[in-house]
Amino acid sequence: MKNLNDIEEKKKEIVERYGMFMEKNENFPPIAARIFSTLLFTxxxxxxxxxLVNFLGASKSTISTNLQKLGNMEIVExxxxPGDRKKYFRLSPVGFLAFIDRDLKKVKTERNLIEEVIQLKQRANELITDPNKKFEFHEDHPYLDYLNSSVEGMETLKEQIINKCMKQK
Known part of the structure; x- marks a missing residue:
């Protein structure tokens, strides 16, 4: 990247790609997804x-409607x-906490189900006498390790966000 115009073009490209990601994965409306993506930079x-109107090239009413949606979802605040009548929009830590809580719940549910599968295999293998009918069983469970690490990481991140929010107040 040779100059600021190149950086601005790359920013627009990333906003578009991340916006498409948010549309697909979070079911955001297209402009709401681009607003979210744009606010990640600031x-x-x-x-x-x-x-936002100038950067995204959308109408004032479209930006306004989507800012209200994101505000109602507590994703944008x-x-x-002082001395400036303008509103400055930014991503809300509360919105990130909602994303983390949702994902944490999914991962914990999957982890619990995997643990149940492992326990059932162990119990069944203790009762099954025919070696050909026993469940394949391994002592190590890399996927369960992955799920446990994911839960731990999300809980740590959640604590960090909460602590940051407390300091800002």
Whole structure:
């Protein structure tokens, strides 16, 4: 990347690709997904309404409607600066907590089911006398290890976000 225009073009490309990802994986409306993606670049500094309209090339009403949707979902929040009447929109830590909680619940449910499968195989193998009918069983369970690591990582991230939110208040 040779200059700021190249960076801006790359930013637009990433916003578009990440927006498509959010559409598909989070069922966000297209512009809401692009707003989310755009706000990832500005983090705590946020973007004004006008900046979002200009960058995304969408109408004011479309941006407004989608900001309201994201606000109602607690994914986007706004703040103001003293002496400045503009609203600055940024991603809300509460929204990230909702994503984490949802994913954490899914991973914990899968982990519990895998543990039940393992336990049932162990119990069944203790009762089955015919070696040809026993369940294949391994002492190590890399997928269960992966699920446990995922739960641990998400819980740590959740704590970090909560602590960051407490410091900001």
């Amino acid at each position: 983090e705590n500094n946020g973007n004004t309404f006008e900046e 706004y703040y103001t600066k």
